[in-house]
Amino acid sequence: MSKGRLEAFSDGVVAILITILVLELRIPRGADWAALRPLLPVFLTYVLSFAFLGIYWNNHHHMLHLADRINGGILWANLHLLFWLSLVPFTTGWMGENYWAALPAAVYGVVLLMAAIAYTILQRAIIAGQGPDSRLAAAIGSDTKGKLSIALYATAISLAFVNQWFSDALYIVVALMWLIPDRRIESRVTE
Amino acid sequence: MSKGRLEAFSDGVVAILITILVLELRIPRGADWAALRPLLPVFLTYVLSFAFLGIYWNNHHHMLHLADRINGGILWANLHLLFWLSLVPFTTGWMGENYWAALPAAVYGVVLLMAAIAYTILQRAIIAGQGPDSRLAAAIGSDTKGKLSIALYATAISLAFVNQWFSDALYIVVALMWLIPDRRIESRVTE
């Protein structure tokens, strides 16, 4: 099975998701600052979601670099990841339009959490296919960043019902934490 | 004619279809559970359609692996398949928004049935191009799963007018039946 076609399909889906996000930025009725102002929370959510999808594309790119073989399990684990990512435009729009409400902020986090779990499953499927000398397993090590993200998302989801700003802050922390591509893998690739 | 460009075009179309599906998940007006609840049937239909498009991409991927030559007939048979798949976002939205109505459930099945028939036609066009020693024909054998799917879709369409849940159950059965990539072809490829 060809890794190239898996990469191309995933890139296609992420490219479309990152682009149709903009359709959530509804064109305002008026043409003055007053018409633009209500768009600000949607725009900020848009920036955050754009960053998350960019991070996933980036890390997916690095991870597949270290994959040797693609099997049926990897194909499905990849589609499972794409499924959760495909919900990002919806949660972006809902959180953007209800910026001070708890539930949309929590649901936004649930989709990010499920995507992070799906990413971990995909990682394990690739490692399982590579056997004990897996290059990817060596590159990832204890995957502290991955586990920390999942813990932070779970915290953010619960905190949304206390105060939505806690959740937002945590989402931004996770995004910043990942904005640098995975050096562990990058250094392996260079070797 | 290049197989690569046919694969890339098909992947592009399926990637876009699987992604614009999410546009059918309309952002609810409110921000509480009550606002989210009416979305549940649309979401479940979304999951089902995502699975079907994922299955088609997966099997299309496997099938083209065993194709040697691409001719005009194969190009058109492929576009014919993409045509029926392109209607999935529409039927998903319509069934999702009218979850207890017979006609949308039946039309959902008609599009799946036509896509399954188009897939079979594409399969035959590839086999016809390969001649008597077709690797694809050998891999597919009697195509029991393909024929069974078509029979199940036809049954589901009629049952929609009795009770829509029968149809839904059958659609799920067909999806589960295919969720494993075609082992027959996979083993051939490995050989």
Next chain:
Amino acid sequence: MSKGRLEAFSDGVVAILITILVLELRIPRGADWAALRPLLPVFLTYVLSFAFLGIYWNNHHHMLHLADRINGGILWANLHLLFWLSLVPFTTGWMGENYWAALPAAVYGVVLLMAAIAYTILQRAIIAGQGPDSRLAAAIGSDTKGKLSIALYATAISLAFVNQWFSDALYIVVALMWLIPDRRIESRVTE
């Protein structure tokens, strides 16, 4: 300059156009036959536009096969073609929703006519880059089919103001005329 990236970009644009066409099929309010019936003209226009975009993809595919070099002029001629094709979802939706009106049917034809002219310009740009021994020029010959299409589109545009059915019939005639990929080029490629 790489032909591959030009092909990939064009395929991407056409794949997206052929897919977002379906967004013009608005989900009906009701769930019975009465709700579905008004969609019929939009659906038929959808089928026609799908066929036209499929034909363009197909012939574009064949034409670029015979292109040796890509230069700046070819890049822009290609973008010019994509521009006119990009208007097809708009004209499809407008004609579909106003099926018995003259102007939408004429505008539908104008976009097809401009796309056909843009295709001819692209063809000439490729031939000009190849010089006197152009393989594409030899394959195309006098380009009767191309010239005839342009004449038929022009006729259909004027006839739309007499009776829209004449235009529709002519659009279908042109589509059928092209549904077979360009044998002249195909035979050249095989040689």
Next chain:
Amino acid sequence: MSKGRLEAFSDGVVAILITILVLELRIPRGADWAALRPLLPVFLTYVLSFAFLGIYWNNHHHMLHLADRINGGILWANLHLLFWLSLVPFTTGWMGENYWAALPAAVYGVVLLMAAIAYTILQRAIIAGQGPDSRLAAAIGSDTKGKLSIALYATAISLAFVNQWFSDALYIVVALMWLIPDRRIESRVTE
């Protein structure tokens, strides 16, 4: 890291942006000239945005031709460029629907300005990765056209509040200035 996948992802995003632009051309209610006329400003803005996205794709294509290595910084600089380009459909729709208003014309320019700055940052990231003998640096020289564009965009943004036509004229000037692919790079590639 593979340049191919970066190019494919960027091409995908630009192809989708250039295509979903057409969704801003809302289908008019009526079917006569009166219904079509209000679309004219949206259509003209559409043509302008299509040209800008085409220019970016074209120049991006040329620039990456001269890139040797892709590193993490280049990936993020590229995503940053795509972010600003992703806002073009929104600003196109807003300016198109409010054609005689100052603010939408200024915001249209702000997005173009930020995209131009992002392009320059990407250029520098590639040059930095290539070291003192950078082929791209040699090809670009003093980058007069790039600097002039940024100055013209800044002027156009301020002039929008005087008279929107000044801004429009400047946007068209910049587009025309770039409609020819970068000869400096093209000649380097040929060498």
